[in-house]
Amino acid sequence: MHEEKPRGAPGEKPQGSGGESTFTVLVATGANALIAVLKLVAGLLTGSAAMLAEAAHSVADTATELLLLTALRQSARRPDQRHPFGYGKARFFWALIAAVSIFVSGAVFAFIEGIRAMLGSDAEQTLAWVAYAVLGVSFLLEGASWLQAVRQVRNEAAAEDVGFRAWLRNTDDPTVKSVFFEDSAALIGLLLAFGGVGLHQLTGSGFWDGLASVLIGLLLSGVAFILGRTNAGLLIGRQADRRTVYALRDALAARPEVDAVVDLLTMTVGTDQVLLCARLDFADSLDAAALERACVDIDIELHDRFPDLQEVFLEPVPRADPTMRQRVLDRYGGAGAQRLREGLDAGA
Numbered sequence: 001m002h003e004e005k006p007r008g009a010p011g012e013k014p015q016g017s018g019g020e021s022t023f024t025v026l027v028a029t030g031a032n033a034l035i036a037v038l039k040l041v042a043g044l045l046t047g048s049a050a051m052l053a054e055a056a057h058s059v060a061d062t063a064t065e066l067l068l069l070t071a072l073r074q075s076a077r078r079p080d081q082r083h084p085f086g087y088g089k090a091r092f093f094w095a096l097i098a099a100v101s102i103f104v105s106g107a108v109f110a111f112i113e114g115i116r117a118m119l120g121s122d123a124e125q126t127l128a129w130v131a132y133a134v135l136g137v138s139f140l141l142e143g144a145s146w147l148q149a150v151r152q153v154r155n156e157a158a159a160e161d162v163g164f165r166a167w168l169r170n171t172d173d174p175t176v177k178s179v180f181f182e183d184s185a186a187l188i189g190l191l192l193a194f195g196g197v198g199l200h201q202l203t204g205s206g207f208w209d210g211l212a213s214v215l216i217g218l219l220l221s222g223v224a225f226i227l228g229r230t231n232a233g234l235l236i237g238r239q240a241d242r243r244t245v246y247a248l249r250d251a252l253a254a255r256p257e258v259d260a261v262v263d264l265l266t267m268t269v270g271t272d273q274v275l276l277c278a279r280l281d282f283a284d285s286l287d288a289a290a291l292e293r294a295c296v297d298i299d300i301e302l303h304d305r306f307p308d309l310q311e312v313f314l315e316p317v318p319r320a321d322p323t324m325r326q327r328v329l330d331r332y333g334g335a336g337a338q339r340l341r342e343g344l345d346a347g348a
Helices: 020-044 050-076 090-119 126-161 163-171 174-204 205-238 242-253 288-305 322-332 334-345
Strands: 257-268 273-282 310-316
Touching: 020 050, 020 126, 020 174, 020 205, 050 090, 050 126, 050 310, 050 322, 090 174, 090 205, 126 163, 126 174, 126 242, 242 257, 242 273, 242 288, 257 322, 273 288
Parallel strands: 273 310
Antiparallel strands: 257 273
């Protein structure tokens, strides 16, 4: 989130991309549920470890999408007395649970099935054409879901004027990111399964089938780790996008009532929801009434210019106070502390 044109009344929360995110998740849910059934039937008919691993993969993806739908529904709840900052982090929590489910119900089964096939006696492969047909249909269905996820990622990245990879790296919408990585892994997993079934058919050795299953397990583990790390960071309380932080700092510094921005704290409390706490050194000429009016005006202006701001807290502090200066410098540390110290000294 960075500075945007005003939308609606000051303080009104935008609808964001919740509708498109829901559609993207629903497309993925339907595709994965159908694919899971097809793969399971093919795995039972052919006895392929890779196909059974892929069936577990699709079951895990279907469960993940259901968890993501829960995340979207829970995070849309309005703030109340028990949760005054809203339920935005529910999306991060359920997305984290979804990442765990990918590993537990998908990767672990793929590892077990793959190792069993690699270490066991070679089993004759039957009805290989069934596996190929199911893999082909699955690739088309997964591809349709993947294209929808790619389209939304591109739209979101273009709206925020960032690159495709940068949006994936910094986004605070774990649902779309989860669908994109899951579908990407699914397409790669289908190619691995195709290779395992093909090599088993060519060589007569089930080792290749088992190896494909193990590789699918590694792939799922990698996706689970990426998504788990992302959502853990958001749950802990990640800073807002840097461009947003800089834009907020500049907007506050430009106010005639503000002599210096002493400290600026932001936290992502939900998708497209940011909490701001700013410590400001106000002009000494302001009396108590003027200071109160300035705080109200600043709050209205910031909500107008940054629709993703949920709450704004402003604290008047003297920039020369040694305790406050040290607290700020200790938080940023190193080169960041040095730059901040130079800025504070310049404004002293």
